[in-house]
Amino acid sequence: MKDEYDFSKAIKNPYAKKLKKQITINIDNETIDYFKSQSEFTGVPYQTLINLYLADCAKNKKQLHMSWN
Numbered sequence: 001m002k003d004e005y006d007f008s009k010a011i012k013n014p015y016a017k018k019l020k021k022q023i024t025i026n027i028d029n030e031t032i033d034y035f036k037s038q039s040e041f042t043g044v045p046y047q048t049l050i051n052l053y054l055a056d057c058a059k060n061k062k063q064l065h066m067s068w069n
Contacts, residue, residue: 035049
């Protein structure tokens with residue numbers, strides 16, 4: 001390992017905006033089971049599917065409409 005490194009010609013990470021933040025979230029079992037079954041069908045990890053779905057909601061600015069009975 002060198003004592004010093006020259007970063008004067010370094011470039012910014014082009015993927016920095018795509019970095020993910022780890023969080024803890026409570027999701028009910030039926031929802032997890034649904035995404036796990038979709039994962040088996042698509043071959044995409046279920047956490048990635050959940051992220052893709054939520055990212056699509058955010059991108060398209062989907063509004064949540066809820067009513068309590």
